[in-house]
Amino acid sequence: MAKINTLMPLKPTCPMTHKETVDRYFLEHRAKLLDIAAFLDRLDRCESIEQDYRIDSLHKCINVLLEKNVGRTEKILNILSDHSKEPINVAHEQGASGAPKQTDL
């Protein structure tokens, strides 16, 4: 796991109050949470249930949401990243899937 950036401040930096922030963004994120729940339900309703590295990563990311520490976004992006160091031999495709095929995180 890559370390959390040391530049990240610990002091409050959002100009809005906690209540203002909740008032403004709660409904939007309530809807996003329901989207994730509905997506997982949809997967369970599929004819065959298969293991998929992207969904495995998603489950790990969901656990991060329950953590109390700052830096959840960075942590999730790290879970969804390839942590190898060397260039690959050949690019066989141009696109990206959104999650590493193998992760030790």
Add this chain to the structure above:
Amino acid sequence: MTYIDPHIHMVSRTTDDYERMALAGCVAITEPAFWAGFDRSSPQGFFDYYRQLTDTEPKRAAQYGINHHCWLCINPKEAEDVGFAREVISIIPEFLDHPTVLGIGEIGLNKNSKNELIILEEQLALAEKHNRLVLVHTPHLEDKLKGTMLIMDAVENTSINVDRVLIDHVEEHTVGAVLERGFWAGMTLYPNSKCTPQRAADIIEMYGTERLWINSAGDWGPSDPLAVPKCRHELASRGHHAETIDTISYKNPLDFLSKSGRFSVE
């Protein structure tokens, strides 16, 4: 207030978008050379693309009072064939003296392959030789973290001053390292990938405004040519000062792009 969108692919956008951007306060844009959504079949295809970037787009933008500059390169998605990429690179010098060409970009990596890295290094050498600014594309999604580190290492192996290199498409897991190593950083505002305007505002709150800018990177895919004014609105509605908003969307792009000696908003 006026703003600069320092990374947008107007060849993929309609003239209506120029009008909407002008109405929203856009006074200048810069357009990096990129992957057009398909692999071009010959270097001649790039020659015509560079003509479009240096001749056609500035005229189209000028109709709406927007100043247009560009960056030239072969993008990493078409760099796996080293022989082909080298043929394209050999075309670039004849365009470099055009007054609206700011530098080499958007170069970088896509899948972090050995050949992509070779072509990145050769284009960095081109920037080094001609003393030009560099605009860097970092890979998408799971490849971004590794690619960003490989790219910064490659730049640091040249004599190019990192203060003349903008690393674009940073997110929460890469922005700290990019700024810490002295590069400029760009946040790309995309609806479904990269940063949303809300997350970009969060990053500004966490890292400040020094050497950081926002851009729409509007192109042929899901993207929004008005993403920069939307992020400005997000910041304003949270209560950020006008100076902060101006710094991130006008002053910082102006400062970095002016290092080219060619950029102007008029």
